[in-house]
Amino acid sequence: MPQAGQKDKSLFGLAALAAAIAAFPVLVPNPYYLNVANIIGLNTIIVVGLNLLIGYAGQISLGHAAFYGLGAYISGILTVTYNVPPWPALVIAACLTGVTALLIGIPTLRLQGHYLVMATLGFNLIVNIVIIQWDSVTGGPSGFPGIPSLSIGPWALDSDKKMYYLIWAAVFISIILALNLVRSRVGRGLRALHSSEIAASCQGVRTEWYKVKIFVLSAIYASVAGSLYASYLSFVSPKTFDIFCSVELVTMVIVGGMGNIWGVLFGTAFLTSLPNLLHAFDEYKDVFYGLILVVILIFLPQGVGGAIRDQWQARRAGKRPATTVDESKEESGQPLPPKPAIACGGAADLPATSTSTNTILRVDGITMRFGGLLALAQVSFDLPEGAVTALIGPNGSGKTTMINIISGIYRPQEGRISFENRAITGFRSYKIAKMGLTRTFQNVQIFEHMTVLENVTVGMHAGTRGEFCASMLHLPNITREEKEIEQQAWEALAFFNLEDRAHWPASGLSFGQQKRLEMARALVSHPKLVLLDEPVAGLNMSESREMARLIAKLRARGISVLIVEHDMNLVMGISDLVVVLNYGRKIAEGSPREVQRNEEVLSAYLGRVA
Amino acid sequence: MATADQLVQFVVSGLTTGSIYALIALGFCIIHNATGIVNFTQVDFVSLGGLMMYTFFISLGLPLALAFILAVAAVTLAGALVERLAIRPARSRAIIILIFITIGVSILMRGAFKIIWGKNQMALPYFSSESPLIVFGAAVLPQSLWILFITVAVVVVLHFFFNRTRLGKAMRATSFNARAAALMGVNVNRMILLSFALSGALGAVAGIIIVPITTLSYEIGVMLGLKGFAAAVLGGYGNSVGAIVGGLLLGVLESVGAGTVSSTYKDVIAFAILLAVLFVKPSGLLGYGDKERV
Numbered sequence: 008m009p010q011a012g013q014k015d016k017s018l019f020g021l022a023a024l025a026a027a028i029a030a031f032p033v034l035v036p037n038p039y040y041l042n043v044a045n046i047i048g049l050n051t052i053i054v055v056g057l058n059l060l061i062g063y064a065g066q067i068s069l070g071h072a073a074f075y076g077l078g079a080y081i082s083g084i085l086t087v088t089y090n091v092p093p094w095p096a097l098v099i100a101a102c103l104t105g106v107t108a109l110l111i112g113i114p115t116l117r118l119q120g121h122y123l124v125m126a127t128l129g130f131n132l133i134v135n136i137v138i139i140q141w142d143s144v145t146g147g148p149s150g151f152p153g154i155p156s157l158s159i160g161p162w163a164l165d166s167d168k169k170m171y172y173l174i175w176a177a178v179f180i181s182i183i184l185a186l187n188l189v190r191s192r193v194g195r196g197l198r199a200l201h202s203s204e205i206a207a208s209c210q211g212v213r214t215e216w217y218k219v220k221i222f223v224l225s226a227i228y229a230s231v232a233g234s235l236y237a238s239y240l241s242f243v244s245p246k247t248f249d250i251f252c253s254v255e256l257v258t259m260v261i262v263g264g265m266g267n268i269w270g271v272l273f274g275t276a277f278l279t280s281l282p283n284l285l286h287a288f289d290e291y292k293d294v295f296y297g298l299i300l301v302v303i304l305i306f307l308p309q310g311v312g313g314a315i316r317d318q319w320q321a322r323r324a325g326k327r328p329a330t331t332v333d334e335s336k337e338e339s340g341q342p343l344p345p346k347p348a349i350a351c352g353g354a355a356d357l358p359a360t361s362t363s364t365n366t367i368l369r370v371d372g373i374t375m376r377f378g379g380l381l382a383l384a385q386v387s388f389d390l391p392e393g394a395v396t397a398l399i400g401p402n403g404s405g406k407t408t409m410i411n412i413i414s415g416i417y418r419p420q421e422g423r424i425s426f427e428n429r430a431i432t433g434f435r436s437y438k439i440a441k442m443g444l445t446r447t448f449q450n451v452q453i454f455e456h457m458t459v460l461e462n463v464t465v466g467m468h469a470g471t472r473g474e475f476c477a478s479m480l481h482l483p484n485i486t487r488e489e490k491e492i493e494q495q496a497w498e499a500l501a502f503f504n505l506e507d508r509a510h511w512p513a514s515g516l517s518f519g520q521q522k523r524l525e526m527a528r529a530l531v532s533h534p535k536l537v538l539l540d541e542p543v544a545g546l547n548m549s550e551s552r553e554m555a556r557l558i559a560k561l562r563a564r565g566i567s568v569l570i571v572e573h574d575m576n577l578v579m580g581i582s583d584l585v586v587v588l589n590y591g592r593k594i595a596e597g598s599p600r601e602v603q604r605n606e607e608v609l610s611a612y613l614g615r616v617a
Numbered sequence: 618m619a620t621a622d623q624l625v626q627f628v629v630s631g632l633t634t635g636s637i638y639a640l641i642a643l644g645f646c647i648i649h650n651a652t653g654i655v656n657f658t659q660v661d662f663v664s665l666g667g668l669m670m671y672t673f674f675i676s677l678g679l680p681l682a683l684a685f686i687l688a689v690a691a692v693t694l695a696g697a698l699v700e701r702l703a704i705r706p707a708r709s710r711a712i713i714i715l716i717f718i719t720i721g722v723s724i725l726m727r728g729a730f731k732i733i734w735g736k737n738q739m740a741l742p743y744f745s746s747e748s749p750l751i752v753f754g755a756a757v758l759p760q761s762l763w764i765l766f767i768t769v770a771v772v773v774v775l776h777f778f779f780n781r782t783r784l785g786k787a788m789r790a791t792s793f794n795a796r797a798a799a800l801m802g803v804n805v806n807r808m809i810l811l812s813f814a815l816s817g818a819l820g821a822v823a824g825i826i827i828v829p830i831t832t833l834s835y836e837i838g839v840m841l842g843l844k845g846f847a848a849a850v851l852g853g854y855g856n857s858v859g860a861i862v863g864g865l866l867l868g869v870l871e872s873v874g875a876g877t878v879s880s881t882y883k884d885v886i887a888f889a890i891l892l893a894v895l896f897v898k899p900s901g902l903l904g905y906g907d908k909e910r911v
Contacts, residue, residue: 067713114896121712124655125850126895129888132843136888140881250843254720261717293728300721301703308709 017186020269024182028175032168041167045239047279048174049232052181054259054275055268056228059185061257062266063194064221065201066116069253070127073134074226076248077104078233080138080145083154083243088144093157097234101227108226112219119204123222131250138245150244157238170239177235181228184479185268191478191485192464192471192492197221198266199454199465206452209414210528211440211469220475262303263312270312277311365392367536367567368413368444373422375408375591382408383419383591390536390584395558395568397578397599400588401611406571407449409588410538413569414446415439427535440469445529446538449571451521455514459505459524462513463496466528499531503557519550526557536567543574555581579603587611622754627876628869629752633761633830635868636768640823641845642852642860643775644816649855650792651812653712657719658699660842661726662820665692667828667837668734669821671741681744689821696817700810730835739833744826764826771822772861779857788812840884844871847891853901862903 031044053075060066081100085091091099111130115122138145145151156165157173164170188194199207200214208214237243255278263274281299285292307314368390375383383405390396398406411417413424415436424432431439445466454462471492473485500506503523508516516524522542529537542558543551555577561568562581572578578585579599587595587608595605602608641663648656669691673684703722707715744763749756779785790798791808799805823845824838831837848867852859867887875883894901 061713111892115899118899120899122895122899125846125854126892128843129847129891129895132888133885133892136882136885140885258717258720261714265713290732291728293731294725295728297721297723297725297728301718301725304714304718304721305703305707308707308711308714 021179021183021186024272025179028179032171038167041171043280043283045167045171045174047276048171048178049236049239050256050259050279051178051272051275052174052232052235053229053256054263054271055178055181055185056225057256058260058263058265058268058271059188059197060221060225061260062264062271063189063197063201064218066218066222067121067124067257068127068222068225069124069250069257070111070131070134071225071229071256072248072250072252073127073131074104074108074229075233075236075252075256076134076138076243076245077107078230079237079243079248080151080233081230082234083151083237084144086155086238087151087153093155093234093238097157097231100234101230104230104233105223105227108223109219112222116218116222117215127253128250131248131253135245135249138248145245148245150242152242154237154241154243156241157235164238170235174235174239177231182268182272187481188475188479189268191481192468192473192488193217193475193478195457195461195465196468198457198461199468202454202456203452205416205436206448206454207465208436209416209440209446210465211437211532212465213435213437224475258300262300262310264310264314264316267310267312267316270310270315273311366390367392367427368569369423369425370409370413371423371425373409373412373419373424375405375412375417375419381591383412383588385422386588386591386593387422388586388593388596390567390569392567393562393565394583395562395570395581396584396586397582398569398571398586398588399573399575399578403590404588405591406588407540410446410540410569410571413439414444414538437469440532440534443469443533443535444538445469445532445534445536447522447525447529447540447542449540449544451518451525453513453516453521453524453528455512457513458509459511459513459516460493460496460500460509462524463499463505463527463531464492466499466531467492467495468532469534470532495531499527502530502560503527504553519546519553522546522550522554523557530561530566534566536569537561539568539570539572541572542570543572543577551577623876624873625753626755627873629755629757629761631869631872632865633758633764633868634827634872635848635865636764637823637827637841637864638845638848638867639861639864640768640771640819641842642849642864643772643857644819644823645846645849646855646857646860647788647812647819648816649849651788651809652704652715654715654719655846656813656816657716657723657842658696658726659816659820659845660838661723661730662692662696662817663824663827663838663842663845664730664835665695665726665838666821666824667741667833668730668824668835670825670828671734671739671833674741675739685825688825689818692821692824693814693818696820697810697814699817700813704809704813705806727836727839734835736835741829741833743829758830760826760829764830767822767826771819775857784811844884844887847887850891851894851901853903856901856903859901859903863901866902 032041035041053071057068057071060068078100081103082093082096085096085099086093111126115126139148156163158164162169164173196207196212196217199210200212200217204214259274259278260271262278263272264270281296282292285295288295303311309317366389370389371387373383373386386405386409398409400406408417412419415431415434415438418433422432423430426439426442426444431442454465457465471488473488477485497506500509503526505520505523505527508520513521513524526539526542539558543554546554551574558568558570558581570578570582582599585597585599585602586593587602589611594611595602595608597605641659644659644662645656648654648659666688669688670684673679673687674681679687699722703718704715707718743758743760745759749758779789787798787803788808788811790801791803791805795805820838823841827841828837844867845864848864849860850863851867852861852863867890870890871883871887874886878886
């Protein structure tokens, strides 16, 4: 199991880190190096948090120096001016910084795109100017002195060496918390939204909230580092927290390798000590710093950590680099052996009841306009429970728009959608997914940077619960839930014949396999209704036949299916009910046979020849 | 409360700095349209313009007009070099990597400026007379008129270039759809090179014309450039009309705000406006949000 392997590897990494931390002050007693090590440690805490934001959620912040500064200044001012003891001051600073991040994050992260970069850049500049100008409180440009050192019980942490152990203990804890988070349902949700926010949201990931939460978390990491910094140096000045510092922090993430916690540790150590190493170059220092940065980014865009990992993976996988496809192993040319029936749907023991009269989804008078274009006009239909319903029509007739409305991506101007007799019109995708309604996409939306197995585990997001705090602390219920998620994922992979590809990067799959992967992802959480948007488009004949078999199997398990498809052989072969759209209007509805004989359908769509 | 005369004064000086922000914002905008990235060396193009002007005009004693042209040409070349040496060889086309390459180059350039021109403040004289003219009760520096005049001239030339010339149209085509443009025979790499050169020229003009009013140092462009960035966001990032409107508006708001509210927090005003825009209408005043197709 990869999870177990990964765990061993990171346990080894953590043990090595702990040993290095313990040994360093003994091997290098020189206080100057101890001081550099402390600054590296503080930067590492910020960068580990920032890496969660950049490497996992794909959001960039150019304001983390401001959060670092807020932590430092709030701690300093509370302890000196208001005589608050240092530890409570640290906690208060972390809370205030977290709330600030929340206020910036909510308006900017509800949108897709890189608005956070711009907002945090402006925020950092403002914070810095305010610190400089508001000298009655902050001490102004000359800084804020006299901050008391932290103490643990009766021991004051008043030397480089004592602070060294505290700072690096904090680094150690922050790495463990981050590793736990990354390997959890939350971590996979973040990586998924990094690849495709829409697809992630259709698996039940509440994307905007996840982005906000990870941003707040990373700001709290920075604030804690700031408080430690303030009590370590007993003096803070605005220069340390300017926009260039923010840029440097992000650079540490990128040079180390985004999304690679160990690489980031290296990036931080390297770039923090680089100015010291370049000291000999004196005035050429900045030029060399810039040059080294540019060269690394040009030639090692995946970062130093990423480059090492790629090398290592390539060697482990024989000579084949991890991302190329070995087409010779493609089995789709031959008919597949029938797979044993594994409970993919939770309703495996339900009889196949295509004649059921219950309605699972009711579409009632839906109208959707895009500017002046009327995409859907007053369309209504009912989906019978346990049946395969096809939505067909010529290109541009509004089929995919309908799927997007049902799955909560678009909000219609008029009409109602109800799922199991509950109105879901205007619900967000993640909420609809959690109710048991999932989908696939016309232009496949797999999470390319994740493995096949990981893709499917994201599909379990809808049915599971573990959130940020529980995941970071790796509480016992998380362990149980993870086991369950993995087991379900393997079953879904087996059902869709993808078991032997489980550890491949999803981008390495053939198109047909990617389509099956999407279906596995949509079905792993045992939905009641699944929307399939052109499941066989672009597939060859045998792949299409295989897909038809799989859809029939879903129906046999009692899962209701709504399928949008142009392949009439498939549609007429597997559907119980066919709904026909043309220019945004419903022109026919009935059994495949009825629809095939319908005059209007023939003239509008299938053509007279048929 | 400010009098009407003062208000006119604030608006005039706001339009002056606003023109500078507009030129810088246009530079950000052109590179964004060609490549999708935020080019942080834009900031240093502004500094380099002023520094080159100093070298040609003061150190070498060339005539004003010639020094101006040579300084702009030098920064245009610098812009092209940034693309050729740092952006084109990049192994990854990921936006974030390219953005941080420009940040690295920016650090490098500033380091180099510090070595070549030193850390000291320098000054350039006004282009013409120093005695202010009185317009509607406001004292206007002749340099302000130069700035407004040159900005208008640059905008007119750019408008002509992008709408009437083959090359300009090819650049626009590239910004709409690089692959389609390439299939139509447009050399996309050359268009990207050109966009960096053009942005260099715009930054240089901004730097050269503002420096007589401010002072000159190796990092003069940083604050101006960041405000130019804010102006671009205000207008709708990537929208050239928005860049001009955003620049002028930001200049005026900042100047009026500094005059009536607080001059200590003048710089805060510009970035507070940036945040307000992002919170209320993130696509900017003239931008349209882009929707992902499913």
